[in-house]
Amino acid sequence: MGDWRALRRRLRLAGGTGVLFLLVAILSELARRSSGLQAIWPCNALLLGILIARRRSWRDMGAIVAGGLVGSLAFHLGRGDPAMITVLFCVANLVEGLLALLVLRRLCRPGELFDRVSDVLALVFAAVVSTLVSASIGGFALAMLDRTDFAAGFGQWYVTGVLSQLVIAPVVVILAQIRDRRRMRRMAAQPIAELILVLGSVAMVTAAIFIWSALPLLFLITPMVLFATFRLRALGAVAAVGIVAVIAGYASELGYGPILAASPDPATRSLLLQLFVACCFLTALPVAAMLTEHDLRAEQARQMGDRFKAVVENIGEVIFRVDRNGRWAYLNPAWEALTGFALADSLGTGWLDRVGATDRTELDDRLQSMLAGGDTGARQVVQFGTAAGVRWMEVYFQGLRDPDGVVLGATGTLRDIDDRKRLEQHVMTAKRRAEQRAREATQLASTDELTGIANRRAFMRQLDRETAGAAEFGWPLAVAMFDVDHFKRVNDRHGHPVGDKVLQLIAARAVAAVRGGDLVGRLGGEEFGILMPGATAEDARMVAERVRLAIEMPRIGDRDLPAVTVSIGIAAREDQRDSAQLLAVADAALYAAKGAGRNRVQLAA
Incomplete structure (x- = not known):
């Protein structure tokens, strides 16, 4: 069905072109015979105009060319021209139109000969070039008819052909464009x-x-x-x-x-x-x-x-322009939706009037720097007063210059970020709370609940790290272990609450007596440990003696608590000892101190 419609369309194109070509040729011949003057030969230009008036397929253009050929044959045979002369005239007519079509297809857009100056120049070039060939054929045919010599026939054909293409072809294109x-x-x-x-x-x-x-x-x-x-x-x-x-x-x-x-x-x-x-x-x-x-x-x-x-x-953002005096010169309709203020009431007012006092000075300084030719652009988050209250806004602006580079003012955007700002604040608050809870959980996991010093897990973890560092770099390390002498008697005589207070006091005095950087931990029950990075055996002995004396001192302010003493064992790290061995040696020294009479410091053998 589609092929049949295309065939019918092409047949109409061919028939219409042939009839039109024949009619125009007859009228032109009648005008020539009546006056002896022929300013133009419109047939070839008519054919060219039909070809270029619209974008056509090659098959449609073939139908148009076939129609022009039939019209040309009918005219020349009807005029009584010999067969050979008819063929030459038909070839000249078709060659002129086709050459011009090829040039125009190469140089410009078909159907748009008046939209650009270059298209008009392309039409002139196509007319000049294509008519050279057709005039040569036509001049030869005219000479064969004995109407004139070749030079005169060539000149007559060339002038009328060029003029026809320059006048008639655009007329056809214009008529097609009207539709x-x-x-x-x-x-x-x-x-x-x-x-x-x-x-x-x-x-x-x-x-x-x-x-x-x-x-x-x-x-x-x-x-x-x-x-x-x-x-x-x-x-x-x-x-x-x-x-x-x-x-x-x-x-x-x-x-x-x-x-x-x-x-x-x-x-x-x-x-x-x-x-x-x-x-x-x-x-x-x-x-x-x-x-x-x-x-x-x-x-x-x-x-x-x-x-x-x-x-x-x-657009949902406010687009604005500010003059050199810092007044609103333009605001798009988003202003009313964003601020709740009418455009007519806002234009001409100061652009900083509704900016929070804490942000106003900095924003004005940036604008003045921009007007002076300094900053090229600025972005700032400000608190902005609206009809619904103060909201967070992000303002971005840059200098507005004329073609000579003179700053006329500033232009930019104003965007409501209040929801985002509040969400950010909520997220930051939640983050701080989570970090605080994490710190508290970490502290709880590594702190002895009764005494507030490091628990056994934290003490052993730090001992492993210090032992590995000492083994790698060769620095000294010492560990002391101590427990309360006869602590069971304290609990039996005074009760566990008093015993807990004694342990708390011992932990506090031990922490106060050690060096900065030393770690005191509760290893279990009444047993404690002291980790002393960088300490030799002698250094550790001096620290342990201070701890022993501090615990033995009278309880000023704590007279209700019983007096207690501690026994301390010390082990200094040697090359063959890891953290477990080091702690075992200190424990053995502790039991040696107890066996030697308690309330004393004992270095590992």
């Missing part, structure tokens, strides 16, 4: 009354110069064509040049106008008329292209501005 919706909207912006008035003025001035005026006022036509171009863009240029060509050709046929005064020779007058129309075209069409290109850029800028405005007015 395009985008172009229709652009052209609809021009009132019909203005269209009639402008083109009517061109027609009246041209008719006055060519028919009624006896003065050489041909130069007045160019300003009128340009006027139509400025008002109507490409449509005005093509329509005005077409009007001028029709009126000038008709007046010259009737024997009027300044062209006839230039020369009595019809061929010369025809050439002058062609050159005049070409000059009008080459003057107006590039101007139309420049104006169209300017209009397209202006439309793109307007659309970009509309899109930017839509983004700015619908």
Whole structure:
């Protein structure tokens, strides 16, 4: 079904092109025979215009070329041209259109010959190049018909061919673009009354110069064509040049106008008329292209501005501009949603009026530095007063400069981060609480609950570390173990609560008596340990003696507690001893002290 529809479309293209080519050729031949003048041969340019008016597939273009070939054959055979001459004319017509099509496909975008000046230049180049080949074939055919010599035939074909492509092809493209919706909207912006008035003025001035005026006022036509171009863009240029060509050709046929005064020779007058129309075209069409290109850029800028405005007015952040006096010069609609204050009431007020006092000075200093040409941008979190209360805001701003680099003020954004800020504060509070609980848990896990000093696990862990360090680096290390002499008697006579207080007092006096960096730990029951990094056996003995004496001292302020003594055993690290062996040697020294009478310090043997 789809292939059948495509075939029908191509058949319509071929048939329509062939009929149109034949009709235009007949009309052109009738005009030539009646006046002897032929300013343009529109058939080839008509074919080119149909090919480039829209983006077509190669099959569609093949159908158009086939239709043009059939129309050309019908015309020349109907005119009575010999078969060989007919073939040459048909080849010349098709070669001219196809070569121009290939050049334009290479250099510009089909269907957009008036949107850029480069497209117009590409059309001129295509017309000049393609007509060189077709004029060579056509001039040869005209010479074979004995109408003229090759040079004259080549010149006549070349001039009419170039002029036809430059005038007729753009007309066809313009007519095709009128059917395009985008172009229709652009052209609809021009009132019909203005269209009639402008083109009517061109027609009246041209008719006055060519028919009624006896003065050489041909130069007045160019300003009128340009006027139509400025008002109507490409449509005005093509329509005005077409009007001028029709009126000038008709007046010259009737024997009027300044062209006839230039020369009595019809061929010369025809050439002058062609050159005049070409000059009008080459003057107006590039101007139309420049104006169209300017209009397209202006439309793109307007659309970009509309899109930017839509983004700015619908974004959730406040976009602002501040003048050199520090006053709001612009605020987007997000201001009202964010702060609860009306735009009309806020514009012109100081931009720091609602900033918290603690942040105001720093923010103003940054703005003044920026206005002086210093800082290029700044970001700060501030407390900002809104209708709903004080909220945390993040403000970012940078200097706004004119093309000469002069600072006009500042522009930036204001973003509500109150929820994020409060969440951060909540997270930080929770983190601090978790860290505090972790520290407390660690302390509980490594601290003896009764005495507040290191428990056995913490003491042994630290002993392992110190033993490994001493073995690696060779520094001295000593360990002391002590327990309370006859502590069972204290519990039996005074009770366990008193015994616990005695243990607490012993721990406190031991901690006070050791060196800084030494570790006192409760190893279990009434047994304690002292870890002394960097201590020799003699150093350890002196520390242990201080501990023994401190515990033996009278209990000033604690007279209800019984007096107790301790026995202490000391072991200094030797190369062969690990932490377990070191502690076992100290324990053996402790039992040796007890066996020697208690309340004494005993070094390991």
